[in-house]
Amino acid sequence: xxxxxxxxxxRWYVRGVMGEDAYEKYLAHVESEHGGGDGGAAAAPPVMxxxxxxxxxTDRQDANPSGRCC
Amino acid sequence: MPHTSASARExxxxxxxxxxxxxxxxxxxWPPLKIALWVAIxxxxxxxxxxxxxxxxxxxxxxxxVFAAVCTYFIGYRFxxxxxxxxxxxxxxxRATPAEYKADGKDFAATDRRVLYGHHFAAIxxxxxxVGPVLAAQMGYLPGTIWIIVGVVLAGAVQDYLVxxxxxxxxxxxxxxxARDELGRVGGTAAIIATLTIMVIIVAILALVxxxxxxxxxxxxxxxxxxxxxxxxxxxxxxFFRPGKVTEVSIIGFVLLLAAIVGGGAVAETDWGVALxxxxxxxxxxxIIVYGFIAAILPVWLLLAPRDYLSTxxxxxxxxxxxxxxxxxxxxxxxxxxxxFATTGTGPVVSGTLFPFLxxxxxxxxxxxxxxxxxxxxxxKLVEKERQTRFIGYGGMLMESFVAIMALVAALSIDxxxxxxxxxxxxxxxxxxxxxxxxxxxxxLSGVNLTPEMLQQTANDVGEESIVSRTGGAPTLAVxxxxxxxxxxxxxxxxxxxxxxxxxxxALFILTAVDAGTRVARFMLxxxxxxxxxxxxxxxxxxxxxxxxxxxxAAWGAILVMGVTDxxxxxxxxxxxxxIANQLLAAIALAVCMAxxxxxxxxxxxxxxxxxxxxxxxxxxxxxxxxxxxxxxxxGYFAQNAAFRQALADGETSFGTAPTVxxxxxxxxxxxVQGVLSILFVTLAIIVIVTAIMAxxxxxxxxxxxxxxxxxxPSKVFAPASLIASPAxxxxxxxxxxxxxxPKRGGH
Numbered sequence: 001x002x003x004x005x006x007x008x009x010x011r012w013y014v015r016g017v018m019g020e021d022a023y024e025k026y027l028a029h030v031e032s033e034h035g036g037g038d039g040g041a042a043a044a045p046p047v048m049x050x051x052x053x054x055x056x057x058t059d060r061q062d063a064n065p066s067g068r069c070c
Numbered sequence: 071m072p073h074t075s076a077s078a079r080e081x082x083x084x085x086x087x088x089x090x091x092x093x094x095x096x097x098x099x100w101p102p103l104k105i106a107l108w109v110a111i112x113x114x115x116x117x118x119x120x121x122x123x124x125x126x127x128x129x130x131x132x133x134x135x136v137f138a139a140v141c142t143y144f145i146g147y148r149f150x151x152x153x154x155x156x157x158x159x160x161x162x163x164x165r166a167t168p169a170e171y172k173a174d175g176k177d178f179a180a181t182d183r184r185v186l187y188g189h190h191f192a193a194i195x196x197x198x199x200x201v202g203p204v205l206a207a208q209m210g211y212l213p214g215t216i217w218i219i220v221g222v223v224l225a226g227a228v229q230d231y232l233v234x235x236x237x238x239x240x241x242x243x244x245x246x247x248x249a250r251d252e253l254g255r256v257g258g259t260a261a262i263i264a265t266l267t268i269m270v271i272i273v274a275i276l277a278l279v280x281x282x283x284x285x286x287x288x289x290x291x292x293x294x295x296x297x298x299x300x301x302x303x304x305x306x307x308x309x310f311f312r313p314g315k316v317t318e319v320s321i322i323g324f325v326l327l328l329a330a331i332v333g334g335g336a337v338a339e340t341d342w343g344v345a346l347x348x349x350x351x352x353x354x355x356x357x358i359i360v361y362g363f364i365a366a367i368l369p370v371w372l373l374l375a376p377r378d379y380l381s382t383x384x385x386x387x388x389x390x391x392x393x394x395x396x397x398x399x400x401x402x403x404x405x406x407x408x409x410x411f412a413t414t415g416t417g418p419v420v421s422g423t424l425f426p427f428l429x430x431x432x433x434x435x436x437x438x439x440x441x442x443x444x445x446x447x448x449x450x451k452l453v454e455k456e457r458q459t460r461f462i463g464y465g466g467m468l469m470e471s472f473v474a475i476m477a478l479v480a481a482l483s484i485d486x487x488x489x490x491x492x493x494x495x496x497x498x499x500x501x502x503x504x505x506x507x508x509x510x511x512x513x514x515l516s517g518v519n520l521t522p523e524m525l526q527q528t529a530n531d532v533g534e535e536s537i538v539s540r541t542g543g544a545p546t547l548a549v550x551x552x553x554x555x556x557x558x559x560x561x562x563x564x565x566x567x568x569x570x571x572x573x574x575x576x577a578l579f580i581l582t583a584v585d586a587g588t589r590v591a592r593f594m595l596x597x598x599x600x601x602x603x604x605x606x607x608x609x610x611x612x613x614x615x616x617x618x619x620x621x622x623x624a625a626w627g628a629i630l631v632m633g634v635t636d637x638x639x640x641x642x643x644x645x646x647x648x649x650i651a652n653q654l655l656a657a658i659a660l661a662v663c664m665a666x667x668x669x670x671x672x673x674x675x676x677x678x679x680x681x682x683x684x685x686x687x688x689x690x691x692x693x694x695x696x697x698x699x700x701x702x703x704x705x706g707y708f709a710q711n712a713a714f715r716q717a718l719a720d721g722e723t724s725f726g727t728a729p730t731v732x733x734x735x736x737x738x739x740x741x742x743v744q745g746v747l748s749i750l751f752v753t754l755a756i757i758v759i760v761t762a763i764m765a766x767x768x769x770x771x772x773x774x775x776x777x778x779x780x781x782x783x784p785s786k787v788f789a790p791a792s793l794i795a796s797p798a799x800x801x802x803x804x805x806x807x808x809x810x811x812x813p814k815r816g817g818h
Binding site for chain 2: 015016017018020022026027028029033050054056057060061062063064066068069070
């Protein structure tokens with residue numbers, strides 16, 4: 001395992017734990033759900049831009065708080 | 071909405087789960103190398119336990135705590151959690167998890183197990199495992215160590231694992247909803263009221279820990295206060311400037327945080343800094359109450375979300391750093407294995423004998439009911455495969471237990487005299503160096519000879535005016551951490567930095583927990599009020615939100631002020647309530663699990679959950695009864711109440727540690743409130759446990775038929791179950807990786 005690979009692994013892990021990859025996961029989800037060209041695209045909700053996505057994310061936290069542990 | 075375009079390609083997909091027969095064969099296969107490894111782990115663990123429990127020389131090295139803990143965790147994880155998985159949980163990887171069948175790319179999103187482990191750990195670990203073990207250190211090192219390690223394997227991790235799995239099978243339902251489903255209206259309602267009141271008491275006592283750590287400390291107040299503008303800046307940065315650049319903004323925030331700690335040292339040396347930031351306990355408590363209200367009504371993006379990023383970053387970083395430091399520095403521990411306070415119950419830090427009070431003083435780290443709120447709800451919506459819940463739920467809790475062990479080691483590594491001077495209440499020490507020295511030396515502890523110079527020197531080292539009666543655990547842990555870290559980095563010149571780093575680190579979690587806890591409690595309250603005044607159900611109705619927030623803040627604020635002004639010391643009277651509340655929540659969670667297991671029909675293995683449930687019930691109910699009925703004033707709230715009322719009736723103007731009539735009246739008030747809260751908690755818990763036992767018996771009579779699980783949906787993805795993939799899993803993974811045009815998962 002080279003240095004570059006380790007660095008990529010660390011970056012992937014840190015981004016994952018911090019939740020930074022959320023938008024990529026969202027895009028991947030939208031793509032797999034509606035991007036298959038199987039006719040579902042017409043009914044699909046518009047894909048959020050990155051800025052909209054992060055706003056939506058904190059807005060949803062506003063409406064749906066989750067506790068932190070003691 | 072499961073995706074139904076079953077194309078030909080999907081029909082030819084590789085397996086989504088390891089064949090159960092292959093899995094069983096893998097488990098039964100014991101090649102010599104594997105046997106040797108587990109024998110080595112068992113021997114090292116056993117040897118470490120012998121070093122801790124039997125040899126007990128003059129001193130004991132911290133490394134034995136680490137080995138005893140880690141080896142026991144490995145054995146618990148490999149053997150006991152697998153046993154539970156096999157007989158009780160019975161996960162099925164051919165079933166889709168909510169993250170798959172409810173996938174929305176937002177709340178329900180399959181997350182790599184290793185990432186989710188970090189995520190879940192960051193969500194469950196807070197200030198609790200750092201504080202409880204510090205306070206319990208007065209009973210010696212052995213009782214706390216045994217409880218933290220054995221407790222987590224048999225109780226805490228079992229609870230987290232079961233709650234997570236059952237919630238996952240129910241689409242990520244919350245503990246409160248599961249209680250209603252399984253226990254019926256009475257039990258469910260009692261569980262929800264208990265959760266709400268427990269939330270209030272936990273927020274109040276966490277806030278009390280922060281107040282105690284920051285009072286009269288200009289350095290601490292400055293640096294912790296700076297976290298607010300830093301978080302606001304980070305929030306705006308993410309909102310308007312670089313959305314989604316979470317790691318980047320966290321690194322910026324972390325650097326600013328370090329600057330605030332260093333800057334705090336400089337500010338605390340100026341006259342204006344001392345004048346501005348030296349704040350007494352009461353105004354500080356009011357400040358936190360006001361902060362709590364404002365923080366809870368501000369939008370999440372502005373304060374809570376950036377604080378969360380910062381505290382995740384700090385949490386994982388600092389805990390990893392402390393683990394490395396303890397392993398490299400290997401501090402010697404001078405405390406006795408079991409101190410006299412374990413049996414006499416007269417310890418100055420927390421009153422009461424080992425049973426039951428050790429088990430409520432250390433809640434988080436061994437068994438924490440609060441985790442049931444995290445393990446239901448958030449994490450189950452992110453789990454990729456059913457079998458991963460063992461690694462994330464059981465394994466995640468083991469890591470928290472390890473944090474508690476490190477906190478215990480850090481607290482034990484400081485001089486015992488200093489430990490007691492810091493943790494005895496101001497009522498006992500008078501808050502002065504002379505008073506503390508006289509009090510601690512008067513305890514008659516062998517090997518303890520405290521001098522005024524030692525206290526002054528330590529205070530100077532950590533950059534504080536005084537360290538006498540800094541109760542609440544956080545300052546003691548900070549001294550311990552500073553003591554260990556300075557041996558690794560920076561020497562004694564860096565002690566003040568490390569001390570304030572630790573204070574900041576704890577304050578950061580606690581303030582986040584206060585904010586988030588108030589929000590959750592406000593939603594629960596609005597939901598309850600909404601049954602009578604429907605308008606309150608609408609949580610986006612501003613005025614309703616503000617009223618509900620104000621009620622919740624007033625509730626914990628009142629308990630906070632009560633603790634801060636308590637003539638008896640605050641932490642030593644209130645902390646048992648915190649532990650009892652947390653363990654009662656655990657009993658509630660375990661009771662719900664027991665009912666579910668009974669309905670699944672696994673009676674032969676019901677003991678796996680009945681054991682921790684029985685223990686938590688006995689501990690908390692007997693602790694509550696002692697707090698309610700004990701005739702000893704230091705232990706029983708009502709006995710204390712009666713003693714002070716009698717003194718007032720006799721016309722006395724000072725009594726015990728209360729120097730004035732007002733103080734005596736305050737004790738009468740406080741003990742009444744604490745006593746009533748104890749009665750409330752224990753009553754609610756008994757209702758929940760009884761309804762759970764009734765549900766269990768009903769299920770036994772009727773046989774297993776009903777289930778509140780979501781319908782099974784076949785899975786279409788594969789992922790390994792534990793940290794390291796097994797050979798069979800690697801084989802399947804290879805087939806999946808060979809598929810063309812599949813979105814690649816991260817990692818290797």
